[in-house]
């Protein structure tokens with residue numbers, strides 16, 4: 407099996423699992439309890455908070471709140487800010503956010519908020535000038551993802567944060583950093599970012615744990631009320647094992663960042679260049695630069711993405727198509743549509759996302775096998791004349 411879908415989820419690092427196991431076995435006590443055996447789980451949470459602080463480059467571990475996932479972090483940030491600033495009724499986000507941000511905004515829009523959705527160019531780059539022009543004094547919140555999950559395109563969130571701070575200091579800025587964590591350097595304390603979310607399972611921790619960074623002077627209302635956990639900001643007995651695992655995963659990701667930026671990038675570039683060279687109907691859907699090092703999104707013209715995935719699956723390769731299956735109909739991805747990817751490539755776009763566990767042999771295998779798959783699929787495409795023209799152009 408060759409796993410090239412690391413933006414969907416990642417395998418748990420063995421060293422992460424090792425850290426977790428004691429808290430699923432003998433160290434099971436509730437970290438809030440008074441007796442001695444509760445001290446270990448309590449210490450594990452403290453250590454993880456420090457590890458996440460260092461991973462994000464936050465000033466203080468108190469600025470880190472543990473959540474159940476990246477989606478919860480986004481909901482806690484967005485709803486938490488909005489609930490705290492009821493008089494401000496304007497919101498800004500982008501057209502390419504993950505559903506956990508997009509659908510939260512859509513719900514707020516239904517509840518009467520005015521929302522501006524900022525567009526991207528044909529290569530996925532955010533229209534920052536448009537965003538700046540939409541910012542108002544009554545803008546409660548701006549949300550921009552640091553890196554896009556489908557294309558890997560990096561958005562200039564630090565520049566946007568500075569602009570918001572200078573023009574409308576009361577406006578809050580949330581960054582979905584789920585796809586940036588472990589792939590590019592992050593140092594929130596040197597930025598004007600107010601809130602930032604990450605998810606453990608995107609950097610080799612298990613699914614079901616995440617974190618939200620909240621800048622000290624930023625007030626939000628909690629999403630989950632109850633006990634005093636997370637300083638009253640997120641109730642519920644802590645998921646100790648998973649929190650400890652995510653802490654360890656953050657430490658490992660921090661240590662592997664140089665490898666990610668050099669070796670994972672080299673393998674991604676090799677995969678990308680190999681496919682673009684060997685497959686006549688392949689086109690890169692993004693710019694070459696300005697992306698996280700592990701992701702490539704390639705459009706295969708006049709071919710169905712789902713068929714490509716099935717053929718890749720047959721040879722043991724896991725990748726992803728841009729399309730999300732919505733209520734039974736195969737709709738092309740909102741991200742690629744916002745980019746205006748031509749319909750000829752829209753339905754045949756495939757995302758390959760690597761990790762530090764990806765090997766050169768795996769990349770070579772995919773590059774070698776892609777032409778044969780495309781040979782088969784272009785033969786059954788109804789667009790023979792167009793494909794013939796493409797072939798001549800190549």
Ligand SMILES: *Cc1c(COP(=O)(O)O)cnc(C)c1O
Nearest residue numbers: 475476477504555582584585605
């Ligand atoms: C995966 C992902 C999320 C959601 O994280 P979960 O932990 O699965 O809820 C949010 N944003 C982006 C960009 C993602 O890739």
